[in-house]
Amino acid sequence: xxxxxxxxRHKVTETGxxxxxxxxxxxxxxxxxxxxxxxxxxxxxxxxxxxxxDTDKGEVSDGYSVSRSKTEDFLLTLESAxxxxxxxxxxxxxxxxxGSYEQYFGPGTRLTVT
Amino acid sequence: AQSxxxxxxxxxxxxxxxxxxxxxxxxxxxPYLFWYVQSPGQGLQLLLKYxxxxxxxxxxxxxxxxxxxxxxxxxxxxxSVHWSDAAEYFCAVTGxxxxxxxxxxxxxxAVQP
Numbered sequence: 001x002x003x004x005x006x007x008x009r010h011k012v013t014e015t016g017x018x019x020x021x022x023x024x025x026x027x028x029x030x031x032x033x034x035x036x037x038x039x040x041x042x043x044x045x046x047x048x049x050x051x052x053x054d055t056d057k058g059e060v061s062d063g064y065s066v067s068r069s070k071t072e073d074f075l076l077t078l079e080s081a082x083x084x085x086x087x088x089x090x091x092x093x094x095x096x097x098x099g100s101y102e103q104y105f106g107p108g109t110r111l112t113v114t
Numbered sequence: 115a116q117s118x119x120x121x122x123x124x125x126x127x128x129x130x131x132x133x134x135x136x137x138x139x140x141x142x143x144x145p146y147l148f149w150y151v152q153s154p155g156q157g158l159q160l161l162l163k164y165x166x167x168x169x170x171x172x173x174x175x176x177x178x179x180x181x182x183x184x185x186x187x188x189x190x191x192x193x194s195v196h197w198s199d200a201a202e203y204f205c206a207v208t209g210x211x212x213x214x215x216x217x218x219x220x221x222x223x224a225v226q227p
Binding site for chain 1: 146148150156157158160163165166204206208213214216217219220
């Protein structure tokens with residue numbers, strides 16, 4: 001257990017509304033990531049962070065922003081939600097173990113945009 | 115371009131039979147390779163990884179995988195499948211300092227009695 005929690009776990013929202021998803025970790029990991037999971041696509045990286053206030057874009061970053069003001073929290077914001085952002089969102093941390101880095105995932109947030 | 119291909123979208127095996135899930139990757143540098151498993155409605159659990167050394171790696175739940183650089187493959191195997199192995203399996207690759215993972219599209223495993 002890498003001590004990762006995500007909130008909310010489920011959310012239904014309307015098109016055009018802002019949405020913020022939270023990822024919280026308890027073990028002071030430097031790297032944190034946001035992925036989305038969609039059928040037929042596997043998981044795709046949205047944004048990642050390599051420290052407080054240090055973030056960068058991933059493969060599918062359009063329509064998303066992130067913030068990391070504290071080591072333990074990594075927030076994903078959909079400024080104006082669209083139906084194409086209906087997905088399951090996973091947060092992950094990177095931990096050094098057994099000679100290399102490994103990523104561990106949170107339980108996920110299921111977001112439905114109507 | 116960096117990518118991971120899992121050619122089998124869905125596989126069905128009988129309980130007790132052997133299993134091999136295929137994974138091919140395209141990566142310019144030395145790859146770090148991973149297999150994750152996802153049970154329905156759950157998050158992803160790391161099964162095993164390869165980063166250097168012995169090309170046959172052992173993981174949890176009786177799984178193993180073999181890295182074959184010449185074939186750009188990292189196939190997952192299990193000698194005898196249990197009903198509880200029914201899940202979706204994802205292969206992933208990384209190699210940079212930021213450890214960004216590139217995932218395959220997954221293979222859904224069904225186990226029949």
